[in-house]
Amino acid sequence: MAKAHLTHDxxxxxxxALLTATHSSGHGSIHLSQKRLTFDTTSSSGPTTDKIPDDPLWDLHPPEPLPILVRATDGKSTKGEKRIKNPDKxxxxxVVKPDEIEAFFARYAxxxxxxxxxxxxxxxxxxxKGKGKKGAVGGEGGTKA
Known part of the structure; x- marks a missing residue:
């Protein structure tokens, strides 16, 4: 079941809070990602599939600017080899609308x-400190005569 996206605030x-918790514990990872949202989840229509002939990159030219999905997760991904989902993650x-991008990323930074x-x-x-200096001191394992 998908969770709803948060407001910017x-x-x-x-x-x-996640950054301060990771910093106070002394270790940990935070993964930040962003990607283009191919269609608006609030509208009833899905993504447009109008292919332009002879253009292999037709999806890079949308009729209107697309929103951006920004994600943040902590480093607690999985436990063990069976890839069990971690409930503590x-x-x-x-979702950032195209007209809010500049203000959002200023605050994000x-x-x-x-x-x-x-x-x-x-x-x-x-x-x-001795890494890469093998054989430099005393020659190639031989003795001085």
Whole structure:
């Protein structure tokens, strides 16, 4: 059963909560995705299938701008090899109309930046320092004569 899409305000509230929860736990992943919504789910008509002859990319030229589906999930995908759905997984989604895109993505960027502000810079000092220098010290395993 499909869940209804959130309003923009609900989406941003829950996304910021998800970002702070992941940050406070010290680890975790958040997956953000966006894609073109091929047809409006609120209208009764489905997607248009009017093919234009001799145009292999006919679906890239819609008669009117299409909305965008924006999704956010946490990294808790599945458990085990049987791919059992995890009931604790957080799934957020909202539909952005073409005339709301600029305002939405301005606020989206602010929420994402605020959620990433507390991240620590990656510590690269833990790498092996002798990696790639095999045989450089003392030659090829031989002894000095």
């Amino acid at each position: 609900q989406f941003f509230t829950q996304l910021s 957080v799934k957020l989604s909202t 602010e929420v994402c930046k605020a959620g990433m502000a507390g991240l620590k810079k990656r510590d690269r000092s833990k790498r092996k």
